[in-house]
Amino acid sequence: MNRPAPSLLKPRKAPQQARSTATIEAIHIATIQVLLADGVGRLTTTRVAERAGVSVGTMYQYYPHKQALLFALVERQFDLIESAMRDASDRLMGCNLEAIAKGLAMAWLDAKMADVVASRAIYGIAAEFDLSELMSRAARCMTQMIEGLLADAPGTDFADRRSVAFMLAALLGGSVRVVMEAEASEENFACLRRELPKACHAYLTATNRSVVR
Amino acid sequence: MNRPAPSLLKPRKAPQQARSTATIEAIHIATIQVLLADGVGRLTTTRVAERAGVSVGTMYQYYPHKQALLFALVERQFDLIESAMRDASDRLMGCNLEAIAKGLAMAWLDAKMADVVASRAIYGIAAEFDLSELMSRAARCMTQMIEGLLADAPGTDFADRRSVAFMLAALLGGSVRVVMEAEASEENFACLRRELPKACHAYLTATNRSVVR
DNA sequence: TCCAAAACTGAAGGATTATTCATATCTTGG
DNA sequence: CCAAGATATGAATAATCCTTCAGTTTTGGA
Numbered sequence: 001m002n003r004p005a006p007s008l009l010k011p012r013k014a015p016q017q018a019r020s021t022a023t024i025e026a027i028h029i030a031t032i033q034v035l036l037a038d039g040v041g042r043l044t045t046t047r048v049a050e051r052a053g054v055s056v057g058t059m060y061q062y063y064p065h066k067q068a069l070l071f072a073l074v075e076r077q078f079d080l081i082e083s084a085m086r087d088a089s090d091r092l093m094g095c096n097l098e099a100i101a102k103g104l105a106m107a108w109l110d111a112k113m114a115d116v117v118a119s120r121a122i123y124g125i126a127a128e129f130d131l132s133e134l135m136s137r138a139a140r141c142m143t144q145m146i147e148g149l150l151a152d153a154p155g156t157d158f159a160d161r162r163s164v165a166f167m168l169a170a171l172l173g174g175s176v177r178v179v180m181e182a183e184a185s186e187e188n189f190a191c192l193r194r195e196l197p198k199a200c201h202a203y204l205t206a207t208n209r210s211v212v213r
Numbered sequence: 214m215n216r217p218a219p220s221l222l223k224p225r226k227a228p229q230q231a232r233s234t235a236t237i238e239a240i241h242i243a244t245i246q247v248l249l250a251d252g253v254g255r256l257t258t259t260r261v262a263e264r265a266g267v268s269v270g271t272m273y274q275y276y277p278h279k280q281a282l283l284f285a286l287v288e289r290q291f292d293l294i295e296s297a298m299r300d301a302s303d304r305l306m307g308c309n310l311e312a313i314a315k316g317l318a319m320a321w322l323d324a325k326m327a328d329v330v331a332s333r334a335i336y337g338i339a340a341e342f343d344l345s346e347l348m349s350r351a352a353r354c355m356t357q358m359i360e361g362l363l364a365d366a367p368g369t370d371f372a373d374r375r376s377v378a379f380m381l382a383a384l385l386g387g388s389v390r391v392v393m394e395a396e397a398s399e400e401n402f403a404c405l406r407r408e409l410p411k412a413c414h415a416y417l418t419a420t421n422r423s424v425v426r
Numbered sequence: 427t428c429c430a431a432a433a434c435t436g437a438a439g440g441a442t443t444a445t446t447c448a449t450a451t452c453t454t455g456g
Numbered sequence: 457c458c459a460a461g462a463t464a465t466g467a468a469t470a471a472t473c474c475t476t477c478a479g480t481t482t483t484g485g486a
Contacts, residue, residue, distance in 0.1 A: 017453065017462060040340040041253070044443060055465045060445065126394070127253040127340030135395040166401070167388070167408035174387020175380070181339070182348040188379070195380035199416040206415035207408075226432095230483060233433060257473060268435045273475065 013062065024062055026052040031073055035121035040070075040128055070125050077115070077122050078138055084111035089145045094152050097208060101201035104146065108172045109193055112180070120180050142169040150204075157210035164207050168200060175199075226275065237275055239265040244286055248334035253283075253341055283338050290331050291351055297324035302358045307365050310421060314414035317359065321385045322406055325393070333393050355382040363417075370423035377420050381413060388412075 015021045030052035034043050045066055049056045063069040088107030092100050112119050125131065146165035150158060158164050175196060179188050228234045243265035247256050258279055262269045276282040301320030305313050325332050338344065359378035363371060371377050388409060392401050 015463095019452080020463065023463080039342070041342075045445080046443075056444085057446080057466065058464055061463070064445095066444065124340050127337050129252070129254075132394060132396070135391075139391070139395040163404050163408055166404055167412060170388040170391050170405070171384055171412060174389070174391040175383040176387070177391065178348075178352070178383050178387040181345060182352040183345070191376050191379055192383070195376055195420075198419060199380060199384060199412070202415040202419035203412040206411060206418070228433095230432060232483080236433080258475080259473075269474085270436065270476080271434055274433070277475095279474070 015062070020062075023052075023054055023058060026054065027059055027062070027069070028073065028076075031069060032118055032121045035073075035124060036117060040124045043070075067129055070128055073118075074122055074125055074131065074134065077118050078134060080115075081111045082138065082141060084114075085142065085145060089149060092149055094154070095149075097153055097156060097204045098201055100149050100153055101204050102197040104149075104168070105172065105197040105200045106193075109176065109189075109196065112176050113189065116180070116184065120184065123177065123181060139169055139173070142173070155210055156208050158207055159209060164204070168203065171200065171203065172196070228275070233275075236265075236267055236271060239267065240272055240275070240282070241286065241289075244282060245331055245334045248286075248337060249330060253337045256283075280342055283341055286331075287335055287338055287344065287347065290328070290335050291347060293328075294324045295351065295354060297327075298355065298358060302362060305362055307367070308362075310366055310369060310417045311414055313362050313366055314417050315410040317362075317381070318385065318410040318413045319406075322389065322402075322409065325389050326402065329393065329397065333397065336390065336394060352382055352386070355386070368423055369421050371420055372422060377417070381416065384413065384416070385409070 015024055027048065030048050031043070034048050034051055038047070043066075045056050045059055048069070049059050052059075059069065063072065085104075085107060088103055092103040095103065143162070143165045146168050147161055150156060150161050150165060175192065179192055228237055240261065243261050244256070247261050247264055251260070256279075258269050258272060261282070262272050265272075272282065276285065298317075298320060301316055305316045308316065356375070356378045359381050360374055363369060363374050363378060388405065392405055
């Protein structure tokens with residue numbers, strides 16, 4: 001849905017002095033705060049600037065649009081999570097199914113929970129412009145990564161490794177998202193942390209045709 | 214996040230003649246179309262009215278706000294899905310774990326896919342006002358329903374039925390949502406339809422302590 | 427056929443908001 | 457310490473959009 005992804009979403013200019021770096025950071029944080037407090041629908045350039053303690057004009061020195069500001073936020077978060085998952089993948093390469101399942105689930109939870117605020121805030125941005133392309137890319141990336149792990153896992157034989165990887169990615173991504181959006185309580189997160197690894201492990205075990213031990 | 218849930222979200226008046234019923238339906242459909250084509254951020258009362266072939270004033274005869282319009286949409290969809298799941302629950306009461314897992318997964322998929330358009334459209338509305346309360350309620354409802362099914366399933370013994378039900382609800386809700394938002398292709402849905410029942414079944418079996426057969 | 431209620435119309439008011447730019451202030455290398 | 461570039465300011469502009477309401481058209485029963 002939504003607008004075709006704008007072409008000029010990059011920051012307008014790079015900071016050169018120390019204070020501008022601080023300004024950008026302040027804007028970044030303010031954006032997340034406004035996003036959480038008021039939602040995307042109520043996020044205005046003025047409000048963000050006010051909260052960041054700068055003037056509107058300053059914002060426009062670094063971002064050509066309001067959209068660019070939001071987009072930068074999303075990209076930053078995606079990159080963070082992607083790199084965290086890549087690390088996990090490296091660590092788990094060659095491990096058995098149980099280690100992979102639990103390792104992936106934990107890494108995913110940790111990455112998302114590292115900045116719950118930012119994660120939750122970002123879910124609302126989809127309203128402003130089309131994030132499906134980004135999400136789609138992220139999903140494919142995750143699927144490939146998982147597929148690679150499964151391929152290298154000893155004593156495994158999957159009828160359709162790609163489907164299994166796809167499903168696992170969906171299970172991970174979806175369950176955390178739903179909990180964050182519906183009721184992000186400590187209790188629910190604890191439950192997720194307890195059950196999600198089990199669920200992943202169970203699914204992998206059930207789809208593995210090789211009956212080693 | 215977002216505005217505190219508005220108090221006057223109900224339709225302003227009920228239709229009494231046939232044409233007004235048709236008008237409301239037209240507005241409903243138009244809203245979904247605009248939502249999908251332009252996103253919430255670009256959904257304006259004028260645009261919806263135009264698409265519905267009525268004047269703006271007509272809309273305000275039935276909905277006090279733009280919000281009320283959107284809210285009605287969400288509620289309708291939630292009710293539809295809830296009742297579908299309740300039917301499935303009745304049907305599956307007393308069945309074994311495999312039937313429950315597959316039945317729930319299929320019912321969920323069917324309910325969501327029955328109106329993919331509406332389902333996808335609605336995901337964006339969260340930007341306009343706080344849906345977390347509604348989502349939270351829906352999640353609790355699903356969890357309870359599943360818990361009831363598990364309690365009545367023969368030959369089962371769960372250490373923590375509530376947690377298992379919660380996790381299953383999250384798995385169902387999340388995976389479908391992620392796929393719809395990231396890349397709602399036929400291929401992906403087919404995969405979901407193939408793998409999700411397996412995943413649910415695997416998880417239930419793995420957490421069941423009773424080793425009957 | 428007739429009319430009161432129901433339904434519809436759309437221009438206009440009022441409020442909000444993204445974005446610009448002329449001007450002011452700060453930072454730093456020389 | 458000074459000038460040139462970097463950074464910050466915020467009132468003004470222009471556009472968009474929600475909502476209202478006085479007036480018109482349609483409906484259905486008597």
